[in-house]
Amino acid sequence: MKEEEVSRLSRRRFLHTIAGGVMGVSLLGVSPPSLGSRHQEKEKEEKGKLADELEANFTQRGFSCAESIFRAAVTTYGESEELVRLATPFSGGMGQRDLCGFLGGGVLAIGMLFGRTKPEENEKKGKCISLASEYYKWWNSNFPLHCSDIRKYGGKEMCTQNGRKAAGYLEELIEKELKS
Numbered sequence: 001m002k003e004e005e006v007s008r009l010s011r012r013r014f015l016h017t018i019a020g021g022v023m024g025v026s027l028l029g030v031s032p033p034s035l036g037s038r039h040q041e042k043e044k045e046e047k048g049k050l051a052d053e054l055e056a057n058f059t060q061r062g063f064s065c066a067e068s069i070f071r072a073a074v075t076t077y078g079e080s081e082e083l084v085r086l087a088t089p090f091s092g093g094m095g096q097r098d099l100c101g102f103l104g105g106g107v108l109a110i111g112m113l114f115g116r117t118k119p120e121e122n123e124k125k126g127k128c129i130s131l132a133s134e135y136y137k138w139w140n141s142n143f144p145l146h147c148s149d150i151r152k153y154g155g156k157e158m159c160t161q162n163g164r165k166a167a168g169y170l171e172e173l174i175e176k177e178l179k180s
Helices: 003-008 011-015 018-028 038-045 048-059 065-076 081-097 101-114 122-142 147-152 155-179
Strands: none
Touching: 048 065, 048 155, 065 081, 065 101, 065 155, 081 101, 081 147, 101 122, 101 155, 122 155, 147 155
């Protein structure tokens, strides 16, 4: 590629090339965008009610990232839709493009299902914190923590992909705990 062509590449297009992906991994410490087809990614990595519900909430119904994953959990596990408002301030990285709303909304879902309502319920508190920690560690090993970092590499499409993956993992985590 000629030098003049390189200077005309947008950052997004550059990062979607193999060289850009490698450069992104080494310089930025992030995973490059997948080179496989979107359909193959969905089949392989995303499964369950939460992922489908999340995508509908996020792409069709107008809910934010945090609201989408939390609402998916609310509707899947039969809780009151009124609870969705709790996730609103976590939207768009708390409105600052900071901590990803799919991470915050997922932690809220864990709290909704496994959290305590009385101070003496220490076992519930411990279990809930352990699950939230597990979800956080999984997220942190797969995606950037901050909305601004995620959006740099693919905008809402990248958010949707990450959200579906997060919902699939969250559902596995929840189902495993409900069965134990």
